[in-house]
Amino acid sequence: MSVLELRHVTKRYGSFLAVDNISFAVEKGQILSLLGPSGCGKTTTLRLISGFEDANEGAVMFSGVDMKGRRPYERNVGLLFQDYALFPHMTVVENIAYGLKRRNFDKAKIPDRVAEMLSLVKLKGFDNRRPGQLSGGQQQRVALARALATNPEVVLLDEPLSALDAKLRHELRFELKAILSAVNATTIVVTHDQEEAMSLGDSVVVMSAGKIMQEGAPTEIYADPRTRFVAEFIGRSNWFTGELGKATKGVAELKAVGGIRMFVAVPESSRNAGAFDVCVRPERIRIGSALPPSDAGPVNEMRGTIRDVAHLGADLHLVIEIPGGQLLTVTEKYVGQGLERSGQEVSITFFPQDCIVVPSGS
Ligand SMILES: Nc1ncnc2c1ncn2[C@@H]1O[C@H](COP(=O)(O)OP(=O)(O)OP(=O)(O)O)[C@@H](O)[C@H]1O
Ligand SMILES: [Mg+2]
Known part of the structure; x- marks a missing residue:
């Protein structure tokens, strides 16, 4: 009891x-x-x-x-x-x-x-x-x-x-x-x-x-x-909004506002068509295309331009502009890399499994 x-x-x-x-x-x-x-x-x-x-x-x-x-x-x-x-x-x-x-x-x-x-x-x-x-x-x-x-x-x-x-x-x-x-x-x-x-x-x-x-x-x-x-109340988040295509092996394509296309892992409950909001946590986005090999299917890769770099103790906070003008927040552990700087072009990657799908506007 x-x-x-x-x-x-x-x-x-x-x-x-x-x-x-x-x-x-x-x-x-x-x-x-x-x-x-x-x-x-x-x-x-x-x-x-x-x-x-x-x-x-x-x-x-x-x-x-x-x-x-x-x-x-x-x-x-x-x-x-x-x-x-x-x-x-x-x-x-x-x-x-x-x-x-x-x-x-x-x-x-x-x-x-x-x-x-x-x-x-x-x-x-x-x-x-x-x-x-x-x-x-x-x-x-x-x-x-x-x-x-x-x-x-x-x-x-x-x-x-x-x-x-x-x-x-x-x-x-x-x-x-x-x-x-x-x-x-x-x-x-x-x-x-x-x-x-x-x-x-x-x-x-x-x-x-x-x-x-x-x-x-x-x-x-x-x-x-x-x-x-x-999702917004607990932690930082990057958002994409759009229509979800049909899922194959649990992964669907999101046609997001701003012309962005990305693969997202969809839970059973959101397999219906309609508008969804997709959240990617800042620490889930990697800079550079050095993703470990994955049998999980497609990987999302985008070009971006670094707009801001902030060293916050052990963490590096970056603001990255992607095509269409959206700004993403990306965090990395700071281990003395110091290579990234404003204006630099980078490639960013994240897995479909790093995407959290929620009903639009929920
Ligand atoms: N005695 C009361 N008479 C009328 N309204 C009240 C009364 N006590 C609280 N409220 C209202 O109820 C709502 C909830 O108040 P509550 O104090 O539980 O909020 P809270 O979540 O503790 O907020 P905070 O984080 O600011 O402390 C508020 O809108 C408040 O104005
Ligand atoms: Mg209170």
């Missing part, structure tokens, strides 16, 4: 549908990332789970028990709000002990539990500081310790890293994952950062306008997005 399950949950504010018939489940010790643009209903979903809002339809189940009618303090949830909301007048210890006191945790055991939490989030010795005397990263860890202190059945983290600068955010991401794993927490992490969602989550749910667009393992969502929205 899943520790947490949402069944067809809908939430309206007046006539506005903030959450529209969503269902998903989280298993013991798993992390589910809830990802989507601002206003798509992520925080509302957490509020429905924690009991701060009531669903208009559907059910929120904790280990098979319907939470309908239960107030937030009657649900065994650890919550980290979007803005942390530490109590500024309380010390670190008091902040962490807050939930324990509210839930009538054995008073004599509170100091030990708080010490355990401080050690978990690496803040031993910070006991008597107030939030104003802590860095952003330290505040974030206090908030996490407070959320985990009651050993909650379900941990809900709303943008846990968003208040931090990029470098710290990156470091704490791994720490957060390690801490959650150490206590085997069943967790939902809300973020609008796709990289964060992918690196934290065992599974990822992508939302848009209150609806779930897709759910799956991070690699699955990246490699096999079902819609253009999901």
